[in-house]
Amino acid sequence: MQVTSVGHAGFRIDTRAGSILCDPWVNPAYFASWFPFPDNSQLDWTALGDVDYLYVSHLHKDHFDPENLSRHVNKDAVVLLPDYPVPDLRRELEKLGFHTFFETTDSVKHTVSGPKGDLDVMIIALRAPADGPIGDSGLVVSDGVTTAFNMNDARPVDLDVLHADFGQVDVHMLQYSGAIWYPMVYDMPERAKEAFGIQKRQRQMDRCRQYIAQVGATWVIPSAGPPCFLDPELRDLNDDHGDPANIFPDQVVFLDQMRRHGHDRGLLMVPGSVADFTGSELNGLSHPIEDPEAVFTTGKAAYIEDYAQRMAPVLAAEKAGWAPAAGEPLLEPLRAVFEPIMLQSDQICDGIGYPVELRLGAETVVLDFPKRTVREPIADEKFRYGFEIAPELVRTVLRDNEPDWVNTIFLSTRFRAWRVGGYNEYLYTFFKCLTDERIAYADGWFAEAHDDTATITLDGWEIQRRCPHLKADLSKFGVVEGNTLTCNLHGWQWNLQNGKCLTTKGHELRCAQL
Numbered sequence: 001m002q003v004t005s006v007g008h009a010g011f012r013i014d015t016r017a018g019s020i021l022c023d024p025w026v027n028p029a030y031f032a033s034w035f036p037f038p039d040n041s042q043l044d045w046t047a048l049g050d051v052d053y054l055y056v057s058h059l060h061k062d063h064f065d066p067e068n069l070s071r072h073v074n075k076d077a078v079v080l081l082p083d084y085p086v087p088d089l090r091r092e093l094e095k096l097g098f099h100t101f102f103e104t105t106d107s108v109k110h111t112v113s114g115p116k117g118d119l120d121v122m123i124i125a126l127r128a129p130a131d132g133p134i135g136d137s138g139l140v141v142s143d144g145v146t147t148a149f150n151m152n153d154a155r156p157v158d159l160d161v162l163h164a165d166f167g168q169v170d171v172h173m174l175q176y177s178g179a180i181w182y183p184m185v186y187d188m189p190e191r192a193k194e195a196f197g198i199q200k201r202q203r204q205m206d207r208c209r210q211y212i213a214q215v216g217a218t219w220v221i222p223s224a225g226p227p228c229f230l231d232p233e234l235r236d237l238n239d240d241h242g243d244p245a246n247i248f249p250d251q252v253v254f255l256d257q258m259r260r261h262g263h264d265r266g267l268l269m270v271p272g273s274v275a276d277f278t279g280s281e282l283n284g285l286s287h288p289i290e291d292p293e294a295v296f297t298t299g300k301a302a303y304i305e306d307y308a309q310r311m312a313p314v315l316a317a318e319k320a321g322w323a324p325a326a327g328e329p330l331l332e333p334l335r336a337v338f339e340p341i342m343l344q345s346d347q348i349c350d351g352i353g354y355p356v357e358l359r360l361g362a363e364t365v366v367l368d369f370p371k372r373t374v375r376e377p378i379a380d381e382k383f384r385y386g387f388e389i390a391p392e393l394v395r396t397v398l399r400d401n402e403p404d405w406v407n408t409i410f411l412s413t414r415f416r417a418w419r420v421g422g423y424n425e426y427l428y429t430f431f432k433c434l435t436d437e438r439i440a441y442a443d444g445w446f447a448e449a450h451d452d453t454a455t456i457t458l459d460g461w462e463i464q465r466r467c468p469h470l471k472a473d474l475s476k477f478g479v480v481e482g483n484t485l486t487c488n489l490h491g492w493q494w495n496l497q498n499g500k501c502l503t504t505k506g507h508e509l510r511c512a513q514l
Helices: 066-072 090-093 160-166 190-215 251-260 299-319 332-345 346-352 389-397 425-431 436-447
Strands: 002-005 010-015 018-020 054-057 076-083 102-103 110-114 117-126 136-142 146-151 172-176 220-223 276-279 281-286 355-361 363-368 373-375 385-389 415-419 455-458 462-465 478-481 484-487 492-495 511-514
Touching: 002 220, 010 146, 010 462, 066 090, 076 090, 076 110, 076 117, 102 511, 117 160, 136 160, 146 190, 172 190, 190 251, 220 251, 220 276, 332 363, 332 373, 332 389, 346 425, 346 436, 355 389, 355 492, 455 478
Parallel strands: 018 054, 054 076, 076 102, 146 172, 172 220, 355 385
Antiparallel strands: 002 010, 002 276, 010 018, 110 117, 117 136, 136 146, 276 281, 355 363, 363 373, 385 415, 455 462, 462 511, 478 484, 484 492
């Protein structure tokens, strides 16, 4: 099996039974905030796209690149389709001309028969509202000799099925770096922001190491990040200036973490690097440049500066495509989009539980979730949650009928936010579910009762086994420090003395001290 990095979460996997292109992202994403790092625009995308199979893990724009898929990927490729609750991914691929789909069943091993032979595949599909834009997934593929698990940035809660169906995993690709806007966009004291950043930087790498231990693959390829920020307004977000609170560490940083924890089989791959495997044996690793590590170490800042200059015309063209900042007031267009969604989502609106302020240039709009209305602010009104967003960004998503502000505005980091109290999962779920199908699924998901009857013992506490957030196994992801339990899958915390969630409202934990 030959594994070629095509950048970020992207790989081409060549097997004796056919070739698979995974998440081929090259064009800037999220209002041109994110670029692949290192630069992968120089790759021969037409050759890379001449494949037998295509796998797009989910619709986040650093995985689903419609321009690249349209221009360079073989439309006769068989699409390995995750088992998602709404068919948005299939619809978007069909719009691009893909017409042959192999529909998988979540966490079930399938044999795909092609002209070159049989390929065993499994797609572990995550279907909670918090996973991607209604879904994220990881791909397991075996040609009978070598087994690869491309987890990209998915966060499976149970990997027992992986070993039951495939046995030893030979190579494991997974995310280790940040892919979020927290804490950078929040208005909070700088010392607090630094403390939260340091904590998040380490926790996301700790989570990755936990997954590595669970999967137990012989070789590990850190991937799916970090993004590169080339806009001068965002350049400080790159981890190239010794900031311990930066949440976007690169591959070399994480490989050093692995070595310090006793794992020396991590592989550094840059776009164009090729690793050849026979089972668990690494036959060779080649790179398109002489010293790939220098891109991440001594020459990183200079590399990003040169990259920014090369991509300046691309960035300018992207910005020229945004809607104008000036125009009609945004109250009525937002009311037309949001109010029908509010009226369909009692669980989510009640979970948000308060009005939310949107400062859009000179205009302020209030999303009154308790009353299911969009309105103007009341004199001296106070808000527990608010956002400041440039009006041209809002006008652009309205113009384009975007169903997901998380996958457009928020991941761009081109906004400011403030809050009193903890993170509100319901609020961000609302913003990614701006269609009838999505909101119906998400509201129903929150309405379901999740089984919490199983119990584990952890560091002197008896607690429910499954995390109240997304049902992660706390025997694997739970960490107790004093009277606080942290689930390292997403970093949520609980007070063990009373079971109260410290991260957001609701989600109480059943627990007792032994």
